[in-house]
Structure formats: structure tokens, C-alpha cells
Amino acid sequence: MENIKILKGFKTPITGMPDLSVIQMPDPETVAVPAVDIPYIRPKLLVKKDEPVKTGTPLFCDKRNKCISYVSPGTGIVKEIVYGEKRRLQEVVITLDKNRGKADDFIQFETVSQNNIDKIPKSKIIQLLQQGGLWQCLREFPAGDTADETHAPPMIIVSLNGNDLFSPHPKVVLENETFFFELGIKILKQFSNRIIVTSRQSSMDRLNKIKDHITHVVPDFYPSWDPSIVLYQLKQSREDNRSWCIQADQLIQVARFLLTGRYPVKRVVTITRSNDKKPHLIVRQGMPVKDLVGSLDNNYTITTGRFKGRSVDFRSHMGFFENTLNIINSNQEEELFGFIKPGLSKPSVSRTFLSCLTKTPKNLDVNMHGEERACINCGYCTNICPNDLTPSFIMKALLSDDIEDALSYGLLDCARCGLCSYVCPSKIELVQILSFGMDSHYKDKE
Amino acid sequence: MNPVKKLLDLGEKHFTGSGKFSGLAPLFDATKTFFFFPSPKTRCTPFVRDNLDLKRFMSFVIISLMPVLIFGIYNTGFQAGLALGESYTFSQSFLLGLRYVLPIIIVTYGVGFFWEILFASIRGHKISEGLLVTGLLFPLTLPATIPLWQVALGISFGVVIGKEVFGGTGRNFLNPALTGRAFLFFSYPVSMSGEVWVAATNTVDGFSGATALSVLAPEGEKITAVLSNSGFSLAELFFGLVPGSIGETSAFCCILGALFLVITKIANFRIIIGGVLGLSITAIIFYLIPGGNESWISAGPLYHLCAGGFLFGISFMATDPVSAPGTNIGRWIFGFLIGFLTITIRVANPAFVEGTMLAILFMNVFAPLLDYIVMKYTISKRIPNV
Numbered sequence: 001m002e003n004i005k006i007l008k009g010f011k012t013p014i015t016g017m018p019d020l021s022v023i024q025m026p027d028p029e030t031v032a033v034p035a036v037d038i039p040y041i042r043p044k045l046l047v048k049k050d051e052p053v054k055t056g057t058p059l060f061c062d063k064r065n066k067c068i069s070y071v072s073p074g075t076g077i078v079k080e081i082v083y084g085e086k087r088r089l090q091e092v093v094i095t096l097d098k099n100r101g102k103a104d105d106f107i108q109f110e111t112v113s114q115n116n117i118d119k120i121p122k123s124k125i126i127q128l129l130q131q132g133g134l135w136q137c138l139r140e141f142p143a144g145d146t147a148d149e150t151h152a153p154p155m156i157i158v159s160l161n162g163n164d165l166f167s168p169h170p171k172v173v174l175e176n177e178t179f180f181f182e183l184g185i186k187i188l189k190q191f192s193n194r195i196i197v198t199s200r201q202s203s204m205d206r207l208n209k210i211k212d213h214i215t216h217v218v219p220d221f222y223p224s225w226d227p228s229i230v231l232y233q234l235k236q237s238r239e240d241n242r243s244w245c246i247q248a249d250q251l252i253q254v255a256r257f258l259l260t261g262r263y264p265v266k267r268v269v270t271i272t273r274s275n276d277k278k279p280h281l282i283v284r285q286g287m288p289v290k291d292l293v294g295s296l297d298n299n300y301t302i303t304t305g306r307f308k309g310r311s312v313d314f315r316s317h318m319g320f321f322e323n324t325l326n327i328i329n330s331n332q333e334e335e336l337f338g339f340i341k342p343g344l345s346k347p348s349v350s351r352t353f354l355s356c357l358t359k360t361p362k363n364l365d366v367n368m369h370g371e372e373r374a375c376i377n378c379g380y381c382t383n384i385c386p387n388d389l390t391p392s393f394i395m396k397a398l399l400s401d402d403i404e405d406a407l408s409y410g411l412l413d414c415a416r417c418g419l420c421s422y423v424c425p426s427k428i429e430l431v432q433i434l435s436f437g438m439d440s441h442y443k444d445k446e
Numbered sequence: 447m448n449p450v451k452k453l454l455d456l457g458e459k460h461f462t463g464s465g466k467f468s469g470l471a472p473l474f475d476a477t478k479t480f481f482f483f484p485s486p487k488t489r490c491t492p493f494v495r496d497n498l499d500l501k502r503f504m505s506f507v508i509i510s511l512m513p514v515l516i517f518g519i520y521n522t523g524f525q526a527g528l529a530l531g532e533s534y535t536f537s538q539s540f541l542l543g544l545r546y547v548l549p550i551i552i553v554t555y556g557v558g559f560f561w562e563i564l565f566a567s568i569r570g571h572k573i574s575e576g577l578l579v580t581g582l583l584f585p586l587t588l589p590a591t592i593p594l595w596q597v598a599l600g601i602s603f604g605v606v607i608g609k610e611v612f613g614g615t616g617r618n619f620l621n622p623a624l625t626g627r628a629f630l631f632f633s634y635p636v637s638m639s640g641e642v643w644v645a646a647t648n649t650v651d652g653f654s655g656a657t658a659l660s661v662l663a664p665e666g667e668k669i670t671a672v673l674s675n676s677g678f679s680l681a682e683l684f685f686g687l688v689p690g691s692i693g694e695t696s697a698f699c700c701i702l703g704a705l706f707l708v709i710t711k712i713a714n715f716r717i718i719i720g721g722v723l724g725l726s727i728t729a730i731i732f733y734l735i736p737g738g739n740e741s742w743i744s745a746g747p748l749y750h751l752c753a754g755g756f757l758f759g760i761s762f763m764a765t766d767p768v769s770a771p772g773t774n775i776g777r778w779i780f781g782f783l784i785g786f787l788t789i790t791i792r793v794a795n796p797a798f799v800e801g802t803m804l805a806i807l808f809m810n811v812f813a814p815l816l817d818y819i820v821m822k823y824t825i826s827k828r829i830p831n832v
Contacts, residue, residue, distance in 0.1 A: 142831055241831045307492040328494065330487050336448060338483025339501035346497040351710045352506055353497055367485040370499025373574060374616025377772040378503070379714065388828075392772060393821065409821065412831040418492030425498045426616070432490050 002216050004198075004233045008386045009221040010165075010307070010419055012347045013361040016272040016326075018166055020206075021279040027096055030317070031074045031286035033059050034091035036084070037310055037319035038070075038136070040145045040442070043089045051078045056107030056263040058133065059092045064446075068146055070320065071133030073265045073285035075105040091317055094286075104265065111261035114183060122190050125258070132257050136320070137250035141231055141243050142412040143442040153244040155194035155234070158185070160203060160214075160248045161225040164305040164324040166272040170199060171206040172280045173249045173268045178209045180259070184251035185213060187258065192244070196234065200225045222307065223386060228415035232387045241412070249323065269318065273327040274363040286317045292325055299330050301366040307418035330366045339370075349384060349423050373426040381420035381430055387413045391420035391430045398437040406437055414438060454478050472566035476573040504575040506712045510703040511582055511762065517699045518692040519543035522590040525689050546590040547692055550597050555581045557598045561605045565614065576615030576622075576768070580604065583623035583762055586693025587755065587803070588630070592637050596630055603629040620810045621769045624759075624803055631803065657690050658683060658753040659792065659799040663740035670745060683752035694755035704761035713765035716774060717781040721760035724785025725750055732793055743793045756788055759802035769810040773824070776816040784809050 035043045042063040047053060053076065058069035076097040082090040097105075109132050112120055126149045129135040138147035138156075147153070160170040174181055188195050197213050201220040204211065216234070218224035227245035235241065246254075253264040267285050271278045271292055281292070289312050293302060296314075303309045304322040312318075312325070335341065343353035347362035355362060381391040389410050397405040411434060420430040454477070461467050461474035479501070488495060523539030526546075534542065558581045559573075566573045584601055604626025609618040631638045663672040673679065682688055686696025694700075707713035729747035738744050751757060764770060764784050771780050784805045791801025798804065 235829055238830050238832075240829075301487065301493060303493045305491075306494045309491065309493075311493060326493075331485060334482035334484060336450070336481060336483075338485070339480075339499065340505050343497060348497040350496070350498045350712070352502055352712065355497075364494040366488050366493045368488055368495050369483075369485050369497045370495075370501065371479065371484050371572065373500045373572070374614065376500070376503075376576070376616050376768050377770070378767040379772060379774070379777075380498075382772070382774070388824075390773065390821070390824075393817075407832045408825055408830075410825070410828050410831060413828075416491075422492045422494060423496045423498075425496070425500050425503045427495065427499060429490060431492065 001214055004216050004218050004224070004230065006219050006224045006229065006233065006386055008384055008388075009219070009224055010349075010384070010422070011221045012349065013359065014165065014274075014347070015361040015363055016166060016274045016276055018169075018270040018272055019277045019279045020169055020172060022172055022268075023279045023281055025281050025283045025287070025291075027074070027284055028288050028291045029098075030079060030093050030095050030288055031072075031076075031284055032091040032093040032288070032317035033070050033073065033286055034317055034319045035060065035070070035089045036091070037304070037321055040064075040143070040439075043070075045081065045089065045092070047078050047081075047092065049078055049081055052076070053078060053094060054107050055104040055265060056109070056132065059094075060089065062146070065146070067127075067130040068135055069130065069133050070136070071107075071263055073263070093317070106262040109257070109261040109263075112258050114259060117183060117258070118186055118190065125187060125190065128258060129254060132263055134250070134254050134257050134263075137254055138244050138246050139227075141228065141245070142241055143438065144228075144416075145442070147244045151242065153192045153242060154240045155196055155231075155243045156188050156192045157227040157230050157243060157245040158188070158195065158197045158248055158251055159225055159227050159230070159245060160197070160199040160207075160210075162247065162305075162323055163226070163308045164272075164326065165222050166270055166326070167305075167324045168249070168268045168270050168280055169206070170203045170210070170248060174207070174210050174252070177252045180252045180255040181210060181213070181248065183259065184255040187255060188246070188251070196230065197248075198225060198227075198230050223415060223417040223419070226308075226386075226415050226417055228413070229386050229417070232413055232415070247321075250321075267318075267323055269323045269325065271325045271327065274329060285320065288315075288317050289325065290314055292318070293327055296327065299332060301328050301330055302326065303328060303366075306364065307422060308416055328364060328366045349380070350425075368427055370425070370427050372428060375426055375428055378425060380423040380425060384419045384423050386417065386419070387415055389414060389420075391434060394437070395428065395430050395433050398433055403437065403441060407441070411437055411441070450481050454481065469567050470563070472571070472573045473563050500575050503712060504578050506710055507579045507707065507762070508582060510706040510712070511586070511693075513699040513702045514586060514693045514696065514758065514762075515547075515582070516540075517686060517696045518586060519547045521687060521695055522546050522692060524687060543590070547585065549594055550585040550588060550590070550592065550692075551582070553594050553597045554585050554601045558584075558601045558605050561602060561610060565610045569614075571614070574615035576609075577605065579766075580609075580622045583693075584626050586758070587623065587627045587691050589638065589690075590692055592630070596634055596637055599633075600626040600630040602626075616768055619769055619814065620807060621763050621766050624763055624807055624810075627803060628807055657799070658688060658749075659742065665740060668739050668744070669741060670749060672740075673745075673749065678753070680748055680752060683749070691755060691758075694758040697752040697757045700757035700761050704757070707761065707765065713761070714767070714770070714774075714777050716777040717765050717770055717784075718760055720778040720781025721756075721764060721785040722751065722781075724782035725756060725760075725789055726785070728786045728789040732789060738793075741793065750789060750792070754792070754800045755802045756785075759788075759806050760784060763802075764806050764809070769813060771813045771816045771820070773817050773820040775823070776813070776820045779816055779820075780809055780813060783812075 043060040044063045053072040057072045061069040074096045076094045079095040080093040084090045136146045140147040198216045256264045303326045346353045394409045418431045520540045523543030527534040562577045604622040608622035608625030612618045658678040663669045684697045708715040726747040729750045732743045787805035788801040
């Protein structure tokens with residue numbers, strides 16, 4: 001086990017850490033598979049409204065590679081197909097068939113036995129996973145698109161922690177899953193010789209058996225555990241840039257699926273809220289947001305990650321890749337002389353607020369705390385970027401359409417962790433600009 | 447409801463949309479956001495944002511300038527008292543100083559904001575907080591006796607040519623306050639030269655106070671000894687009860703301000719430390735060169751640090767992030783070279799007794815080049831990802 005030394009990141013303690021207890025939630029009335037949280041996908045619908053679906057029926061596939069399908073996490077009837085702007089597919093909603101009681105009507109896929117899992121040809125595994133709607137768990141750097149099965153990755157990074165500070169704790173996710181986790185690692189070994197398993201420092205002491213598989217431990221501040229950060233620390237050559245990554249909870253599902261031939265529908269999710277300690281929840285994939293957060297007034301934004309996620313509508317559903325909902329306060333009040341208040345409870349990475357003198361966890365809110373201004377070159381973004389980028393320089397290169405310069409500054413190393421936008425005193429949407437630059441470069445190359 | 451809020455709400459319709467004064471929308475907006483801190487909801491990732499914004503950023507520079515400002519006002523009165531041969535109490539000196547300094551500050555802010563509002567209204571952008579700092583830095587670099595029309599001219603040049611023609615705060619490559627000062631320095635050398643620093647000169651015939659840097663020792667004497675005898679001992683220079691520009695005289699107050707800026711992470715410590723290092727090392731090298739005992743060549747690093755405007759310049763002017771390099775290595779080099787150039791101009795160029803202003807402006811011009819070289823170097827260290 002190796003410690004990765006990362007110096008930069010978000011180190012302010014904040015409130016709202018979920019409790020380690022677990023509650024099993026009953027099935028909701030509807031589940032859905034959103035398409036908006038899947039990067040780069042060009043969805044092609046495979047079902048119609050009012051069509052009955054089984055658990056595991058493909059709902060839509062990716063036009064770019066029609067083998068990659070997204071399947072139904074429940075048995076029932078397609079209730080609604082929701083489109084957004086420009087008729088972009090938002091989500092496919094399914095009303096669960098309550099009459100069936102608890103049992104799902106599964107589509108039975110081929111199974112593999114645990115003894116010969118390392119002898120099955122790679123192509124067979126790829127085919128099974130693509131049919132079963134789980135191949136997309138593997139993501140490929142640098143863009144974060146679905147892994148390209150025609151190419152062998154130099155390493156695969158398995159991350160035990162999610163995209164948010166308070167994503168489900170690996171202890172809860174992996175507690176009784178050591179068997180499937182080990183099987184999953186075996187499967188990954190078919191694709192690459194180098195499997196990296198990372199965990200945050202604070203998760204380590206509760207991991208028991210899984211601990212033996214961990215190759216690298218990262219510091220306990222956001223976003224050290226993000227696979228792109230780990231990759232940046234570990235890569236030695238430019239070939240490493242095309243490594244793959246997978247979340248540990250999804251690795252377990254891959255293994256479970258291959259062994260049972262049934263699409264696994266259970267997920268562990270966390271709901272976080274300032275000054276609250278909510279338990280972990282075991283739920284069905286694609287739960288409605290309103291069932292998870294309960295009733296709220298208007299002063300809240302619900303996100304699937306404070307720094308790296310999307311803001312979700314009260315009526316929408318959780319995505320395939322998402323396992324956290326943050327309920328974050330917003331402050332409507334415009335403070336009198338707010339710019340010069342001492343700010344004992346206002347978190348900041350600078351030392352311009354008295355809050356820097358206390359170590360008590362702070363509350364974050366979803367307000368800008370200022371207005372957009374021109375970049376003043378202050379260097380806050382450079383000083384916090386965990387991948388040693390200079391976001392302000394890249395931003396200027398991108399805004400002047402100089403993609404070559406931006407790439408040479410290391411644009412594709414960007415982990416989209418959002419810390420540059422977080423700290424910017426000029427409130428420039430840095431990560432948005434960088435992200436847009438990366439995406440348009442990637443789409444051009446495709 | 448807050449009465450100010452009420453008033454602003456009443457005025458809002460006249461300044462926005464098709465209101466009578468919609469041309470002055472930036473002015474209204476600046477007033478409104480001065481009272482009521484704007485904090486809209488975030489629209490995209492990351493959904494949480496740091497509490498520091500540019501208003502607070504610039505306000506903290508203003509706060510850091512307070513010791514220098516208050517001491518500068520007091521010293522102006524104190525020096526005038528000395529020249530008149532009277533001993534004023536602290537409050538008397540302060541009030542007398544205020545009579546000289548306050549009009550300069552008011553003219554600077556008035557004229558500066560006029561240009562800022564004009565450009566913001568024409569271009570339709572918000573008024574940037576950068577002017578708050580420029581408008582206080584500029585007066586502090588001037589002698590208290592400067593005619594007010596020159597102040598107006600100087601700040602106009604600084605704001606318009608130094609900043610606005612390039613697109614406003616954030617896009618200027620020169621420090622606007624120093625640009626304005628340089629304009630006055632070269633256009634009106636008589637008002638800016640080292641012989642007229644003391645505010646009382648217009649009241650007492652024939653009195654002129656020289657600054658420490660214009661002192662030259664007679665043949666055969668040591669500069670440090672002559673400095674001590676003429677009221678420029680190291681302690682006096684450090685605490686700053688000597689003639690000079692309003693804000694530059696007290697090394698002690700500059701250090702206070704610099705510490706505040708570094709601790710709150712508003713100014714980059716690399717520039718300040720680099721600058722002090724550059725100055726000290728260069729001063730030591732010149733000190734070790736034999737000969738030149740009677741000039742500032744052999745004054746040594748401590749005298750060079752405390753005399754003149756170096757500490758003021760390196761703490762408040764060089765750390766202006768816009769005109770300094772954006773890379774950390776670049777900042778070290780930038781600071782170091784400012785120190786080096788300051789000494790070089792002071793001792794090697796007989797035309798200028800003080801070199802800080804020119805050194806900083808010169809390095810401002812080179813900041814993008816430093817960034818370019820440093821970026822080339824850091825890119826070569828990265829594993830390419832293209």
C-alpha cells in the first residue's frame with residue numbers, strides 16, 4: 001500500500017456528513033433512467049410510451065456505439081419519455097408494477113461461473129456487459145467517455161469514494177460484498193495488468209478485508225480520491241493518459257451481474273444536508289428525487305455533487321452514475337455592507353474572514369457571494385488546482401480560441417473538480433470554460 | 447425594511463431599462479452593491495462558491511493602506527511644523543496634514559471615478575473595484591505640495607492610458623497608479639523633484655527639505671555618517687518622520703500593511719520577499735565594490751530598504767496582481783528584479799535619485815514575458831496530454 005502525496009485541495013471542514021447507519025427504502029412508484037448525466041451520449045430510444053418492460057430491458061442505447069445500452073432498473077410500464085430543450089432525451093420514466101409484489105421480472109442473461117471467470121475470453125465479457133447495461137461503468141480518460149473496448153488500457157483505477165465529499169462510505173457499500181469485489185478485480189485484470197485501487201485516508205480503518213486490495217491511499221480532502229487526480233499523480237508516460245476508471249460500487253454490480261445473469265438494481269445512496277446527519281440508504285436505481293429528499297421549501301438547491309455534479313429538479317430521478325444528493329441552502333438576503341463583514345461563519349480558502357481562525361465545520365450555500373469581474377490574475381485558481389494546472393491561463397487561451405495553447409498548458413489533465421471556479425474572487429466560471437474546451441476538443445476528434 | 451434599501455428600490459426604475467438616467471446604470475449599480483452585497487444563486491457547477499469576492503479583495507488592500515495613510519497625514523503636518531520651527535501636538539500635525547492630503551485624495555477619487563463611470567457607461571459593464579485601490583495608492587506616492595490640477599491630470603493619465611484603453615481593470619499591463627505618477631514625474635519634474643517635499647515650503651521663504659536619497663556626502667566622508675547627521679538615521683528612516691512623498695516615508699507602516707496583505711493572502715508573499723532579497727543582495731554587492739564611499743553605492747542594504755519608496759512600492763504597487771506575473775516562479779523573479787533594478791537606478795544612474803517607480807513599471811512590462819518563459823518551462827515538466 002502506497003500513500004499518494006497530494007498537497008492541494010479543498011480542506012475546509014463542512015457540516016452534513018451522513019451517518020454510517022443504513023436504512024432500506026421501499027420501492028418507489030416510479031423509477032427512471034436519466035440521460036442527462038451521461039457524458040457525450042447521443043441516446044437512441046428503444047422503447048415507446050406504455051410499453052411493458054422487464055428489469056434489464058434496454059431503454060435506450062448510444063447512437064455512437066449501439067451495443068452500449070441503458071436498461072430498465074425495474075419491471076413495469078414506460079410511463080413517460082421526458083424531453084428537454086431541442087428534444088434532447090432527459091429521462092425515461094417507468095411505473096413499477098406493484099402487483100408483482102416484491103419480485104422483479106428479470107431478463108435472464110448468460111452467466112459465468114466464478115471458477116473460470118479468468119478463463120472466459122475478454123470479448124465475451126465485453127459483450128455480456130454491453131448487453132446487460134453495465135459496460136458504461138468503465139470510463140476512459142481523458143474525456144471521461146465510455147471505455148473504448150477496442151483498446152487495452154495501461155491501467156484501471158478503481159475508486160472507493162464517489163464524486164462528492166459525502167458520497168456513500170465504502171464501508172457501507174462494500175461491507176458484505178468482499179466476494180464480488182474480489183471477483184470484480186479478477187475481471188478487470190483481464191483488461192489491464194495494472195489495477196489501482198484507491199481510498200481516502202478516513203475510509204481506511206473501517207474497510208476490513210477490502211483493505212488488502214487497496215494499492216494507494218490518498219489524503220482526506222476533496223478531490224484527492226477523484227480518479228483523474230490519482231491518474232495525474234501516477235502516470236509516467238503519455239500512453240497512461242488513456243487509462244480507465246470505475247467506481248467500486250459499480251465494479252461490484254459488474255461482478256454480480258456476470259455471476260447471476262440479472263441486472264442488479266440496488267444502490268447505496270447518501271442524502272446530505274447542512275447540520276444534519278442522515279443515514280445511508282439502500283434504494284433502487286433511478287429513485288425519484290422527491291422520495292429521497294422529502295418536502296422542502298424553495299430556498300434549497302438539490303445537487304448530485306457540490307463541486308462536480310448536476311443540479312436536479314425536484315420531479316426528476318437519480319441517474320445511473322449518481323449516488324449522492326446534496327440539499328444545499330440558498331441565502332436570499334442581500335447583506336448590508338456584506339463585503340466587509342468579519343464573517344465568523346463564512347468559509348473561505350483565503351484568510352480574509354475570521355472563519356479561518358476556527359476549525360469548526362462550516363455550512364456551504366449555493367450563492368455566488370459576489371458578481372463576475374475580469375480576471376485579475378490573483379493566482380487563487382493555480383494555488384488550489386490539484387493537477388497543477390493554471391486555470392486562468394487556460395481560460396484566456398480558450399477564450400481567444402487558441403486550443404493548441406490550452407492543450408499544451410495541460411487542459412486535458414483537468415479533473416473538472418470545480419475548485420478553480422469555487423475559489424475565483426472574480427467569480428469567473430472557470431471549470432465551465434475548461435470543460436467546454438475539453439468537450440469541444442473531444443467531439444472534434446471523434 | 448432598511449431605509450437605504452427603500453431609497454435604492456425607488457431609484458431603481460430611473461436607472462435601469464428605459465429610465466431617465468439609464469446611461470448612469472453602472473453608477474447606480476455600484477452604489478447599490480456597495481450597500482447590499484449581491485449574492486445570486488449559482489447556475490452551474492460548482493454549486494458552492496467561496497465567500498471572497500473582488501469587493502472584499504480590494505477593500506482589504508484599502509485596509510492595509512490605513513497605517514500608511516494615517517501616518518502619512520501626520521507626517522505631512524509634522525514636517526510642516528518642523529519647517530515653521532514650531533512643535534505641534536499629534537492632533538495639530540494630523541489636522542494640518544489633513545488639510546494638504548485630503549484635497550489630493552478627494553480630487554483623485556473624484557476624477558478617477560469620473561473616468562471609470564464614463565468608460566463603464568459607454569461600454570456597458572460594471573464599475574470595477576480596482577479604482578478604489580488605485581485612487582488611494584496614487585495620492586500616497588505624491589508630495590503633499592503638489593498642485594491639485596496636476597493630481598487631476600496624473601490620475602486621468604493613469605486611469606485612461608494606464609488602464610481603460612486596454613479594457614479596464616484586469617486587462618492593464620501597467621500599474622495605473624504608477625503610470626499616473628510616472629506621467630507627473632516626467633512632465634512636471636519641478637513639482638515632483640526632491641527639493642519641495644515639505645508642505646510648509648510655500649509659507650516659509652527659502653526652506654527646502656531634501657529626501658534622504660538625494661543626500662550626498664562630501665569628499666572623504668561616509669554616506670551613512672552624513673545621513674545620520676542630517677536627520678536620516680536608520681531609526682528615523684524606519685519609523686518615517688522624514689520628508690518624502692505622503693505614503694512612502696515610514697518603512698514600519700509599510701511593513702505593517704505588507705504583513706496584513708500577506709497574512710490574509712491578498713498579496714503574494716513571493717513578490718515582496720523576492721523584492722527584498724533582490725534589493726538586499728544588489729545593495730550588498732554594490733557595498734562590497736571599493737570606492738564610492740560618499741554616495742548611496744556604499745549605503746548598505748538596510749539604508750536602501752528604509753529610505754525612499756521601495757517598501758511602499760514592493761508591498762502595495764508590485765503586488766498588484768493584474769500587472770504582476772501570474773506564475774509563482776515568475777513572481778519570485780519579478781520581485782527580485784524590481785529590487786535589483788531599484789538599487790541599480792539609485793546608485794548607477796545619476797539622473798534619478800529614486801528607482802522604485804521605474805523599476806516596477808519596467809518589470810510590469812516584462813511580466814508577460816516572465817510568464818511566457820515560466821509556462822514554457824512548466825509545460826516541459828508535464829507529461830503531455832494531447
